[in-house]
Amino acid sequence: MTARFVGLFEAEYPRVHAYLARRLPDRSAAEDLASEVFGIAWQRTMADGVPSPAWLFVTARNLLANHRRKSARREEIEAAVPTGVPADDDTADRVLLVLESLRPDHREVLRLRYWDELSGHEAAQVLDCSEGAVWVRLHRARRAFSAAWDLPVSSRHHPHSTATGRGGT
């Protein structure tokens, strides 16, 4: 069991760490939370066996939410762009702007799929919905992204604007 857990750690730590790093401005905080995820995972391993990768992401999501609640720098943490995007990259900047204009559930499913490369099963666990709902939400999110991408810049600065699509999942 210990060897299986180490295998899980080696395989999934980079993904979990990256998931957290994309959502936190502070890389050391992301590393702290990643370590905490695997500390909790080891406790679970001793009690119930080695958890799945999807379980790791759900735990990371929960720790991230707690971290945000506790943080005195909430506004900074909730900034859409953590670190690492070159300021002179027009396309990346525009993509981030469009992402920010989307509904939070659409934005998150796009990030989970195209940044974190979670499988449908893993994304469903993190989003607390069925796998079918993930695909529907992804489809609608892609449509909303596409619509927002075509809008004039002046129309895109308002988060959650109605122009980005209202379809729920």
Added chain:
Amino acid sequence: MRRIRGLIASADPLRDTAPLAPSGRARAELAHHLSEGATMSELRERKGGLAVWVTAAGAVAAAAVIAAVLLNGADPAPPSADEPYYATSEALEGAADTIVRGSVVSSEPGELEGLTVSLAGVEVKEFVGSEPGPTIVVAHTPAGSGPETVALDPGHEYVLLLDSMPDGRYSLVNTTQGAVPVVDGRLAEDSLLSVAARDALGVG
């Protein structure tokens, strides 16, 4: 269809960053957890007598060895491709919506979210998981087009671990573990596919 995946991926804050491998601190913390866990196990088992204590002591020793490996970073690292890698049968099979054994009957160039891909027509013989149609289309990056590619050659048989897409086509869960050639009814390459899945697919 607009290249939405490519566009969004281009804004990934970590796109130019190497995979975030465990740091020395992360390895040290994990080694500490493992050692602690083994010690607790030893204390619990000692109540049961000498024989189980010996077993528990073995677990402590094993954890110590693994801790040393972790600290030294001499790990069985997965391939360093920029795509998921699954370390266990459970994780690998859990990532797939369906696992099929089938023959590639056609291959043609196509487009997926603005990217040039190969579209392989696959005649399904057996499957595990969600039921696919008798013939499915698998979109994949063709061999020779980059580091994360796979060859699905017409006339050859494979076990394919597949992720379903909203448009009804499929993609491989990854390029290193998602396609395994079948030769003479046997998997021709190493795979983490479980015995149960192999049996169900008739390649056990």
